Amino acid sequence: MSILIDKHTRLIVQGITGRDGAFHTQQMIAYGTNVVAGVTPGKGGTTMHGVPVFDSVAEAMEQTKANASVIYVPAPFAADAIHEAADAGVPLIVCITEGLPVRDTMAAWHKVMAKRGANNPLGKPRLVGPNCPGLITPGQAKVGILPGHIVTPGPIGVVSKSGTLTYEVVKQLTDKRLGQTTCLGIGGDPIIGTDFIDALALFEADPKTEGIVLMGEIGGNAEEQAAQYIRRHVTKPVVAFVAGQTAPPGKRMGHAGAIISGGTGTAAEKMAAFEAAGVPVARIPSEIPGLIAELLQRRRTRRRNVVAKAAKQATPAKKAASAKKVARTKKVAPAKKAARTKKAAPAQKAAPARAAARKRARTSKQQAPRKAAARPKSKTKAARGK
Amino acid sequence: MNLHEYQGKELFARYGLPVLPGQVAGTPEEARDIAAQLGGLVVIKAQVQAGGRGKAGGVKLAHDPDEACDRARDILALTIKGLPVRKVLVAKAADIAKEYYLSIVMDREKKAPLIMLSAEGGVEIEEVARFAPEKILKLHIPVEGLRPYVARSLMMQVFPDFAQAQQAAAILLKLYTVFMDGDCSLAEINPLAVTTEGRVIALDAKVSLDDNAEFRHVDWDHWRDPEDESGWSRLAREKGLSYVKLDGDIGCIVNGAGLAMATMDLIKHYGGEPANFLDIGGSSNPEKVTAALEIINGDGHVRAILFNIFGGITRCDDVANGIVASLKESPLPVPLVIRLTGTNEEAARQILSDFGLGATTSMDEAVRMVIARAQEVNA
Structure with a gap:
């Protein structure tokens, strides 16, 4: 499993005859992505790398029954390309182009949301980006510009505002044999179609994703909101990183959204928000693989324990349990607690602060699954049904 | 780009906003x-x-x-x-009877322009927001636009005099047009003043423009004050580099904004001080690499330079060629540490070693190395 794209993805490339569009079409095909159509107005009837080119997205949709589109159209026309894809009924629209005026993105965002309808966070259509590297589901499909050779299939969902920093971290994960379900670059613009919360909801709903790595950066308050969301709704372990700890206020750091304004949007505030939500924060990128590996290990152990416990309690607890069974459960619980404490002990010695954060993380997460277990599952099924 | 007051007023006047x-x-x-x-x-x-x-x-x-x-x-x-x-x-x-605050700012969270209005004008709005947030009225403008009756009823909540409220509503509608047509990320009037004769006027103008929209505003270029930019900043902008000068002594040249920020953070983490933020962007034009080296050498007190390149669209061999071409032209006065990985990494390594340069693949290692080299220069 994965999120948003997989081997069933049938992709349209908007701007396929341009320099970037043509190059990355080749790269996506080489990775095994099923590119079914290209669109460049005025170039209909031609082909590019063996892919038929159409004059409009509507025509391409009609002819090829595509289910996703990726946009490499130059900035002045990119928002229009999003509108065109949304109007043609494309369910997943990924805009790679950078440099879109915010006003244009805002209008395109509202178009996509109006098509989706209210209160449908996991629904379609979905816009990813603009100004993002796209996404890749290792071994299945890539939509965008992420390099294919750095990813490998596995249990980790990766979501990031950045491009090359994502590559850096994904490569470090892969080098440590920590594979990925899907790597998603949401982009660094002030207005984006898919934010951290959407991505977290998607990964939470994906049964194959066991842990999540989230990479934010200075500017705005998306990280603070993500931290809140994780505390309330995410049962899977999350590790966070925030770029721009040394960035001065008032200076735009490359990305249109990466600016500290009026004392808000600093890395320190974002890191504190994650820590307060029980999410371990990596100080430097190379800490990420170790942190997520440890949390995954702990989650797997806990799950095994839960399964073992469930097997012992064959009868559901709510049926008037016999006094004997109650006694047994009570005996089991303290033993397990002790076992867990032992495991946590060495980590505490090594890095007291981080261990404390993790301890908090565990406490909050232990409570969360019980409340959340029933609810997100039903939501997930509903979303998948659509 | 942020406009000066006189430039903001020039923009306001063009849209019929009352300025003196x-x-x-x-x-x-x-x-x-x-x-x-x-x-x-x-x-x-x-x-x-x-x-x-x-x-x-x-x-x-x-x-x-x-x-x-x-x-x-x-x-x-x-x-x-x-x-x-x-x-x-x-x-x-003008003779001022009362000062108000009015602005429109892009609210990235709600994906809509946000009107902020307050009877506490003339002071910095951040102060009002901190000590008396209830004195700021806020209203998001829906995607279909700002209706005159909405502007009027908003102003009637703050202006006791109806004639003044109506003038202020007209100003708000024009300010919204400035904001949208002008591709502003902020359009602020502080103070929005009422004169002793009862006229409502924009006494100040604070405007920030969305740089991404420059392609459709031919007039923006004349607002860019050449004296506001150092020569190096201007060169960076012209070459399509994203550059911010900082106070440290370790120059860094990186591809991608996020990785560039993380590189600065890592330098600090290992005890160094970054001299700049510099993102050479996605394409790997050797000319950009040359310009980047020139800027970092020229602007500030750099003791060592780090290249951190993760090749995706950027091809490592292009960057290597840029480095070699630049060094052939003018040798560097400070030590250089190169980290390259990703697309065409092998070819890049070959190009560099033919020129007598080494390169590492680990970002952590490269950062520690450049800090050590900078300290040697210091000593």
Whole structure:
């Protein structure tokens, strides 16, 4: 499993005859992505790398029954390309182009949301980006510009505002044999179609994703909101990183959204928000693989324990349990607690602060699954049904 | 890009917003001529992009042209919050009865422009927000636009006099047009003033423009003040590099904004100080690499330079070629540490080693190395 794209993805490339569009079409095909159509107005009837080119997205949709589109159209026309894809009924629209005026993105965002309808966070259509590297589901499909050779299939969902920093971290994960379900670059613009919360909801709903790595950066308050969301709704372990700890206020750091304004949007505030939500924060990128590996290990152990416990309690607890069974459960619980404490002990010695954060993380997460277990599952099924 | 007050007022006037007549002056003599032209009481205002100009002595009244000349001379000698005053605005003065605050800002979270309005004008809005947030009225503008009745009813909540509320509503509607047509990320009037005759006018203008929209605004170029940018910043912008000068001594050249920030953070983490933020962007034009080296060498006190390249669209061999071409032309006065990985990494390594340069693949290792090299230079 994965999120948003997989081997069933049938992709349209908007701007396929341009320099970037043509190059990355080749790269996506080489990775095994099923590119079914290209669109460049005025170039209909031609082909590019063996892919038929159409004059409009509507025509391409009609002819090829595509289910996703990726946009490499130059900035002045990119928002229009999003509108065109949304109007043609494309369910997943990924805009790679950078440099879109915010006003244009805002209008395109509202178009996509109006098509989706209210209160449908996991629904379609979905816009990813603009100004993002796209996404890749290792071994299945890539939509965008992420390099294919750095990813490998596995249990980790990766979501990031950045491009090359994502590559850096994904490569470090892969080098440590920590594979990925899907790597998603949401982009660094002030207005984006898919934010951290959407991505977290998607990964939470994906049964194959066991842990999540989230990479934010200075500017705005998306990280603070993500931290809140994780505390309330995410049962899977999350590790966070925030770029721009040394960035001065008032200076735009490359990305249109990466600016500290009026004392808000600093890395320190974002890191504190994650820590307060029980999410371990990596100080430097190379800490990420170790942190997520440890949390995954702990989650797997806990799950095994839960399964073992469930097997012992064959009868559901709510049926008037016999006094004997109650006694047994009570005996089991303290033993397990002790076992867990032992495991946590060495980590505490090594890095007291981080261990404390993790301890908090565990406490909050232990409570969360019980409340959340029933609810997100039903939501997930509903979303998948659509 | 942030506009100066006089530029913001120029933009406002174009859309029919009421501003008091005035002109910008670079010398005391020019200020005198403008004051003579305007006649009567004038106000001289320092044109720097900083709040609290009044408190810093950057806003003065003058009763006649000679006084305007003297006041302008005083103000042009000031430095306000580290910014030297190079220009003053000379404008007709008004008798103010009451000051309000009005702005439209892009709210990235709600994906909509946000109107902020307050009867507490003339002070910095951040102060009001901190101590009396209930005194700021906020309203998001829906995607279909701002209706006149909405503007009117908003203003009626703040202006006790209906005629004034109506004038203010007209100003808000025009300000919204400025904001949308002008691709602003902020359009602020502080104070929005009511004169003793009951006229509502924009006494100040603070405008930030969305740089991404420059392609459809041919007029923006003339607003860019060449003196606001150092020569190096201008070169960076012209070459499509994203560059911010910092105070440290380790220069860094990175591809991608996120990785560039993370590189700066890592330098700090290992005990160094970054000299800059520099993102060479996605394409790997060797010319950009040359320009990047030139900028970092020229601007500031760099003791060592780090290249951190993760090849995706950027091809490592292109960067290597750029480095070699640049070094052939002018050898570097400081040590260079290169980290390359990703697309065409092998070819890049070959190009560098033919030139006698090494490269590492680990970012952590490269950062520790460049800090060590910088310290050697220090010693």
